[in-house]
Amino acid sequence: MFDKSTWIRLPRNVVVGHGVLDETVDAVAELHLTGRPLVVTSPTPREVAGDRVVEGFGKEGADPALTTVQEASFGEVERVIETAQAEEVGFLIGVGGGKVIDITKMAADELGKGFVSVPTAASHDGIVSGRGSVPEEDTRHSVAAEPPLAVVADTEILAEAPWRLTTAGCADIISNYTAVKDWQLAHRLKNVEYSEYAGALSQMTAEMLVENADSVKKGLEESAWVVVKALVSSGVAMSIAGSSRPASGAEHLFSHQLDRLVPGAALHGHQVGVGSIITEYLHSGETEWRKIRDALARIGAPTTADELGIDDETVIEALTTAHRIRDRYTILGDGVSEPAAREAARATGVI
Numbered sequence: 026m027f028d029k030s031t032w033i034r035l036p037r038n039v040v041v042g043h044g045v046l047d048e049t050v051d052a053v054a055e056l057h058l059t060g061r062p063l064v065v066t067s068p069t070p071r072e073v074a075g076d077r078v079v080e081g082f083g084k085e086g087a088d089p090a091l092t093t094v095q096e097a098s099f100g101e102v103e104r105v106i107e108t109a110q111a112e113e114v115g116f117l118i119g120v121g122g123g124k125v126i127d128i129t130k131m132a133a134d135e136l137g138k139g140f141v142s143v144p145t146a147a148s149h150d151g152i153v154s155g156r157g158s159v160p161e162e163d164t165r166h167s168v169a170a171e172p173p174l175a176v177v178a179d180t181e182i183l184a185e186a187p188w189r190l191t192t193a194g195c196a197d198i199i200s201n202y203t204a205v206k207d208w209q210l211a212h213r214l215k216n217v218e219y220s221e222y223a224g225a226l227s228q229m230t231a232e233m234l235v236e237n238a239d240s241v242k243k244g245l246e247e248s249a250w251v252v253v254k255a256l257v258s259s260g261v262a263m264s265i266a267g268s269s270r271p272a273s274g275a276e277h278l279f280s281h282q283l284d285r286l287v288p289g290a291a292l293h294g295h296q297v298g299v300g301s302i303i304t305e306y307l308h309s310g311e312t313e314w315r316k317i318r319d320a321l322a323r324i325g326a327p328t329t330a331d332e333l334g335i336d337d338e339t340v341i342e343a344l345t346t347a348h349r350i351r352d353r354y355t356i357l358g359d360g361v362s363e364p365a366a367r368e369a370a371r372a373t374g375v376i
């Protein structure tokens with residue numbers, strides 16, 4: 026008997042475009058949520074979008090509550106949960122970068138309430154996924170969390186966010202190339218379940234972004250459009266897979282390890298981009314890694330340890346220990362030796 030079942034949890038409304046922030050109320054109305062909203066934001070996103078969202082709901086008589094988070098921590102997730110309970114809200118809206126979106130997503134998951142994502146930065150694919158990550162002592166990678174019921178991505182706001190956040194989002198997508206290769210490898214060697222649909226979608230998303238790299242330029246609002254579409258597509262691939270596998274392989278392990286060794290040194294997307302150059306080299310040797318490096322360079326993302334602002338020895342340490350991060354088989358296998366890590370990082374010009 027065939028007794029397999031799967032849940033693919035996707036956003037119902039994805040609204041992308043110039044000025045769509047003011048359509049947040051309409052996008053939410055369509056979801057038939059009940060109760061008042063809790064808008065979760067952080068200082069800068071509040072100024073650029075949070076207050077406007079609160080005002081929009083206020084005009085509709087929805088009596089929104091507002092809370093501002095400062096840092097990515099479980100303490101803040103707890104505080105948002107307590108606020109949501111005290112204010113007796115019906116659903117949560119995260120307005121901000123990855124930190125705010127993930128705190129809101131994880132609080133909503135714990136509360137069993139709906140969650141809407143209003144990103145103010147296109148910095149990684151967590152803004153549309155059902156994966157949440159808040160740094161903890163030993164865990165940096167994402168865990169399953171409440172996926173957004175709707176995503177409202179205003180390209181006018183995203184285009185005005187610091188450019189490095191957008192290039193980080195691009196690099197997070199480009200890293201899908203190696204993530205899919207790692208997933209296929211794990212399928213072949215360890216019988217890990219592989220989804221052809223999710224793998225193909227993730228790979229195609231990276232290819233399309235690279236093909237459209239010329240539209241990704243500082244000061245061009247179209248860049249935000251191109252990147253958000255790719256982030257949505259990557260998020261859908263993760264939803265189909267039911268894990269972050271299509272978008273997270275060894276390059277992500279490397280980045281998570283850097284986050285432990287040198288917290289806050291560089292953006293997630295930038296780290297996984299550089300990681301992807303190295304892991305592509307480990308996968309296929311001489312040529313393919315150049316395509317990844319060139320794609321990153323074209324959009325202005327870092328391609329070297331220097332550009333990340335991380336010293337060479339830390340890169341080597343992260344590479345040789347990244348396999349321990351989680352139970353996820355990748356090209357790093359049961360560990361890359363130090364000479365091999367040094368050779369890969371040198372051959373690709375990362376160090």
Ligand SMILES: NC(=O)C1=CN([C@@H]2O[C@H](COP(=O)(O)OP(=O)(O)OC[C@H]3O[C@@H](n4cnc5c(N)ncnc54)[C@H](OP(=O)(O)O)[C@@H]3O)[C@@H](O)[C@H]2O)C=CC1
Nearest residue numbers: 067068069097122123124145146148151156157158186293
């Ligand atoms: N779920 C997932 O799959 C993933 C989750 N993450 C998580 O995401 C977080 C990192 O996300 P990231 O977006 O890089 O970082 P932040 O959310 O911290 O945003 C980066 C900075 O940009 C500011 N900012 C946000 N939007 C704007 C804007 N429109 N204009 C000007 N400044 C703005 C923020 O201000 P302020 O300081 O006021 O907030 C912050 O200082 C981490 O907590 C990490 O754990 C990372 C990767 C994957």
Ligand SMILES: O=C(CO)COP(=O)(O)O
Nearest residue numbers: 150166167269272273277
């Ligand atoms: O960043 C992600 C995908 O781009 C999530 O991956 P992790 O599960 O490795 O945190």
Ligand SMILES: [Zn+2]
Nearest residue numbers: 149150197297
């Ligand atoms: Zn990522």
